[in-house]
Amino acid sequence: MPAYKYTLKSGKVLWYANFYYTDWTGQKKHACKRGFKTQREAKEYERNFLDQQNTTSDILFSSLVENYLEDMRHRLKPTTMEQKEFIIKGKLLPYFGRQKICDIDTIKIRKWQNELISHRQENGKPFSQTYLKTVNNQMSAIMNYAVRHYRLAANPCHAAGSIGRSSAGSMKIWNQEEYEQFSKCIKKSAMRLAFDILFYTGMRCGELLALTEPDILPTKKISVNKNYAKVDGEELFLEPKTPKANRTISIPDFLYDDIINYISKLGGLCETDRIFYFTKSALDKEIKVGAKAAGLEPIRVHDLRHSHASMLVDMGFPPLEIAERLGHESVKTTLDTYSHLYPEKDSTIAGRLNEFRKK
The missing domain is CATH 3.30.160 (Double Stranded RNA Binding Domain)
Known part of the structure; x- marks a missing residue:
């Protein structure tokens, strides 16, 4: 050499x-x-x-990662790749980069997991349970890749067990009254309209930011057919998150009128121009400022989607209709995400069965 x-x-x-x-x-x-x-x-x-x-389990973890990422770039969206690379660079390579994958055993995985669990950030807080789950799942995915393509005998992450939780527990949402209280504190009309759309349609943030004028249909519906993201400074229009995410959403009259009025004031707007000029980070910042001004517990921009779903549950809409409106791939996703919003449904069923027996 x-x-x-x-x-x-x-x-x-x-x-x-x-x-x-x-x-x-x-x-x-x-x-x-x-x-x-x-x-x-x-x-x-x-x-x-x-x-x-090298195509055997003698390959270094760092080399395996390079091959894994190169393979995944052809199969995953840039936004997904950005998240993967961030986790791998910060949470996996510093621990396993110089080791051969055949030498990474269950004990090493457990010690790595324990370090993640005991780690404290600059603010003194530990990693969230959902973040721990995400990081551990990424390590397991890479080792599964090694099992399939690099002759690794078994994935040590399986025997080591998982850490973290899939869901964050209690979901933060605003009801309609709280949302309207927040909305009044938003000074910029474009921002206020963007938040209105998120709350009253349940759209994802990327779907909102990808909207162009032709997406606002005269039938008072919004066509969701693309997703906006900014990766490494490059603006991207991507395919919707899932096939079911490609959908049309009916909107109330007041929201349609507000959107049309807003667009009419945008001079020289081309069909391919985004209606909203800002990015997700601007929305993240504005929702914190607005929540503080309204005296509300802060929530994330994505929680407006959860708030919309909660409102639909309270209004009595069945899970299937909610799933279609939110663009979930299956009604199971809806039920898994919002099952806690149906706490009294089982009691209602039992009550009706009692009435049936009395007859």
């Missing part, structure tokens, strides 16, 4: 790696990379490169 040095016109000495390898198709190929400051860096690059060509 030699490395070679060369001299620039300025007299500066640098190193380069120059080697051959066999790719996944069986073809022999040449690789060369220049610009290394030391011989050690050039050799390390070659080692890491060749390790990524």
